[in-house]
């Protein structure tokens with residue numbers, strides 16, 4: 001093998017490695033949601049940070065809505081009825097998440113702390129249950 005083909009081989013190997021470790025569009029959304037949700041959970045009971053909490057919820061809702069039209073890593077491995085079934089659950093899970101964050105927005109606006117804790121619990125349950133089947 002000459003030097004030129006050796007370099008070409010190294011380049012191709014590195015590019016395919018990089019492609020494999022790239023996040024799917026859904027994974028990128030999820031990472032952003034996770035970051036915002038962590039910040040939100042730490043400050044949501046602090047009424048002095050209400051405006052910032054409302055902004056975090058708005059950002060999370062935008063990411064959820066956008067994720068609904070995007071593909072996840074596991075989905076790109078599937079086809080036919082398996083893919084259809086997967087996408088059905090995926091849309092259902094994100095729909096439920098959208099609903100809870102909508103309600104959370106109302107509860108934060110109204111300063112209803114019992115409702116806020118209940119909704120945080122429901123969101124964590126949705127995350128756990130859907131990750132079990134979709135990740």
Ligand code: HEM
Nearest residue numbers: 024026027030034072073090093094097126127130134135
């Ligand atoms: C606030 C609630 C949630 C948080 C904080 C969250 C966070 C995350 C995180 C951190 C990942 C890993 C991303 C990565 O590094 O690869 C992930 C992956 C994923 N989540 Fe969520 N998640 C939540 C709720 C949900 C719900 C309800 C669904 C239901 C549709 C869902 C579907 C997925 C899927 C399909 C993946 C895999 C993405 C991929 O590998 O392409 N998540 N989530």
